[in-house]
Amino acid sequence: MAQAVDSPKRVLREQFGVYSNPGQFVIALAGNPNVGKSTVFNALTGLRQHTGNWPGKTVDNAQGTFTYHNKSFLLVDLPGTYSILAHTVEEQIARDFICFGCPDVALVVVDATSLERNLNLALQVMEMTPQVVVCVNLIDEARKKGIEVDIDALEKELGVPVVATAARQNEGLDHLLYTLHRVATGECKTKPNQLIYSPAVEQAVQLLLPGVERLIGARLNSRWVALRLLDGDRAFIERIGMHLNLTEVSIVKEAANR
Numbered sequence: 460m461a462q463a464v465d466s467p468k469r470v471l472r473e474q475f476g477v478y479s480n481p482g483q484f485v486i487a488l489a490g491n492p493n494v495g496k497s498t499v500f501n502a503l504t505g506l507r508q509h510t511g512n513w514p515g516k517t518v519d520n521a522q523g524t525f526t527y528h529n530k531s532f533l534l535v536d537l538p539g540t541y542s543i544l545a546h547t548v549e550e551q552i553a554r555d556f557i558c559f560g561c562p563d564v565a566l567v568v569v570d571a572t573s574l575e576r577n578l579n580l581a582l583q584v585m586e587m588t589p590q591v592v593v594c595v596n597l598i599d600e601a602r603k604k605g606i607e608v609d610i611d612a613l614e615k616e617l618g619v620p621v622v623a624t625a626a627r628q629n630e631g632l633d634h635l636l637y638t639l640h641r642v643a644t645g646e647c648k649t650k651p652n653q654l655i656y657s658p659a660v661e662q663a664v665q666l667l668l669p670g671v672e673r674l675i676g677a678r679l680n681s682r683w684v685a686l687r688l689l690d691g692d693r694a695f696i697e698r699i700g701m702h703l704n705l706t707e708v709s710i711v712k713e714a715a716n717r
């Protein structure tokens with residue numbers, strides 16, 4: 460039964476070379492370049508994905524597994540990306556897996572010393588899926604700089620669990636595992652706070668929504684797709700259409716004929 464339920468997701472992941480076992484939870488590690496994603500990955504999986512102090516080192520989907528409370532997890536370490544509106548090939552790899560690879564949890568790693576810039580990606584991912592955990596890494600560096608991050612306030616503000624870590628020193632990783640397990644199993648229900656845009660944009664979203672919903676059903680988050688149509692990033696719209704087996708034209712036509 461478990462296999463029958465999660466097999467469509469597994470087929471989608473396999474397009475990205477990610478082969479999960481039945482019942483295994485898939486966690487995508489996303490975040491800006493150089494925030495410690497691979498360091499978190501290595502600490503949780505015991506593997507040695509290359510890390511270093513320059514951006515853009517991780518160029519592919521590195522994968523590793525770990526077990527926690529008798530549950531198996533497959534962790535996918537992604538290249539750094541600033542935005543889902545990707546510019547480089549590496550950013551597209553990360554973006555496409557987060558958007559179309561159906562991870563059970565997106566673990567967004569952010570830099571505690573540069574939260575404002577880093578939260579942009581977290582908010583973008585939260586618009587797409589509720590299954591998000593935010594890992595505020597480099598908390599040791601923040602402390603050194605006299606920056607205090609109010610984790611509880613951030614958690615309330617975002618509506619998803621937030622965990623502080625210093626991954627290089629193994630600090631906070633137990634709590635991170637505990638949190639990932641709770642979100643993946645559904646023990647912890649997340650409720651991401653959604654961004655509200657200007658009235659004109661919100662009105663346009665409402666116009667597009669019925670058509671988008673009819674066309675894509677539950678395959679992707681409809682509000683998210685409507686917002687991407689409004690962004691007008693043609694390459695990304697085509698990518699969404701490819702994923703859904705639709706052409707861009709049919710998405711727009713259907714939305715217009717709602």
Ligand SMILES: Nc1nc2c(ncn2[C@@H]2O[C@H](COP(=O)(O)OP(=O)(O)OP(=O)(O)O)[C@@H](O)[C@H]2O)c(=O)[nH]1
Pocket residue numbers: 490491492493494495496497498499509510511512513514515516517537538539540596597598599600624625626627628
């Ligand atoms: N002080 C401190 N350094 C860290 C911590 N986590 C990672 N680092 C260091 O930060 C640098 C970048 O870490 P990576 O794990 O390679 O970062 P990444 O996010 O995978 O980078 P990209 O793959 O380029 O996106 C390395 O020198 C790590 O040792 C931390 O919590 N504290």
Ligand SMILES: [Mg+2]
Pocket residue numbers: 496497498509510516517536537538539
């Ligand atoms: Mg990396």
